[in-house]
Amino acid sequence: MGSTVTDEAAKTSTASSRPGYGALLRTRGAWTFLLPGFAARQPFAMLTLSIVLLVQHTTGSYGAAGAAAAVTGVSMALFAPYSGRLADRYGQRAVLVPGVLVHTVSGLSLTALALAHAPLWALFLAAVPTGASVPQVGPMVRARWGVKLQGSPLMGTAAAFESVTDELTFVFGPLLATALCTAVTPAAGLLTEAALTLVGGLLFAAQKSTQPAVSVTAGPARVGHGSALRTPGVRVLVVTFLGIGSVFGGMQVSLAAFTESIGEPGLNGVLYGVFAAGNMLSGIVCGAIAWRTAPQRRLVVGYAALALTASALWTAHSVLLLAALGLLVGMCIAPSLITGYTLVEALVPARARTEAFTWLTGAVALGQAAAVTVAGQLEDRLWGGSGFLVPMGGTVLALLTLVALRSALIARQETQTVARGVGHRSPVTVD
Secondary structure: OOOOOOHHHHHHHHHOOOOOHHHHHOOOOHHHHHHHHHHHHOOHHHHHHHHHHHHHHHHOOHHHHHHHHHHHHHHHHHHHHHHHHHHHHHOHHHHHHHHHHHHHHHHHHHHHHHHOOOOHHHHHHHHHHHHHOOOOHHHHHHHHHHHHOOOOOOHHHHHHHHHHHHHHHHHHHHHHHHHHHHHHOOOHHHHHHHHHHHHHHHHHHOOHHHOOOOOOOOOHHHHHHOOHHHOHHHHHHHHHHHHHHHHHHHHHHHHHHHHHHOOOOOHHHHHHHHHHHHHHHHHHHHHHOOOOOOHHHHHHHHHHHHHHHHOOHHHOOOHHHHHHHHHHHHHHHHHHHHHHHHHHHHHOOHHHHHHHHHHHHHHHHHHHHHHHHHHHHHHHHOOOOHHHHHHHHHHHHHHHHHHHOHHHHOOOHHHOOOOHHHOOOOOOOOO
16 A cells, blocks of 8 residues: 555564664655655744744734734644645645645735734734644654554654654754844744745645555545544543643743843744754654553653643743753653654554644644743733743643543554554544
8 A cells, every 4th residue: 555664674673672763764765755844844843933023023012922823823723633634535735735825825914914013903814824724744744654654663763753853843943033033034034934834845745656545435424433533542642732832832932031031032042942952852862762661651751740840940040040941841842742643653543643643733733822822921911931830830731631531542452453454553432
């Protein structure tokens, strides 16, 4: 059905109990979608921060800036799963090309309105299609790995690699957005984001040979019945990823406000880059470890560490301490992300996997949107640094939900033989 890994990669992965990145990257045809995919997902890490910096510059309010960014995030969260379902049904290219074009036009419109000092409601109107049309390249790349690595022990390595790639974009994206907005012009971040989306998205869409096959059971009724959100474990993961989104959003607004308050706005990208670098480095390590602990338990332990470190952010009152805490928080995020995406492989059948990945990505965006709104209001109305309370609250609430419902993350034993001949576990859930 799909392509297989190369002989060399297969030998490496079966001869060792710890499949490595080298074997993964030797997968035949992988680079044809990895390189354009990296370019196409880079703007995702720039969008929220670019909006915050531009709108704050034109309005003077972090509350307004956070609200505009939040509308974008909510729109993306609501439309991302639908985009993923359409990609499963009609193919990734059919969804990507129009989405990229709409996003580019909408982003340019939002930039023009902000520079024209348009009222906030006008910015909201432009922010809706900007967020709704964000290309879901990360989930699409993960779905392509699922096709290439059917039944391979490299799937866990691929999940880790994708998390590392995501975080690499969050290292460069905020740095690039901050540098452009502070050294060139406040509009440069959004303009660059729109240009990268257009070029990277079209290049990725052109890689037709590696996209998953269109589902043959794509009738409207069948698609609705097979929605990934009907799986209880996916719903638990959505809540978990909402908490992760609260960390991203709270950090973006609060770091911007902190560096502005000390007269060093250029440090914003550096501090956020340190946070993202911790995420990336721990992701590299996680992908290189042959885990023997059940993924459900790893997720609970890793998330508890995330909630603990995120709860200390609001106490930091110096650049060095904030950088150190940000590094620790970042290091705790990657294990949770990797484990969550890995669990999707066991919980969701292949025909709904792109949609499942977009539910998780959308949950991060929704959590981020809520966080930038609340953190912006806190920074405007309370003391400097009060926005860091948002990551604490978001992760603690998500942890409580995860602990209470963690049994839903265990794939039902009787369903794991379905479609086993092609390397998939397709759980059947009982609602």
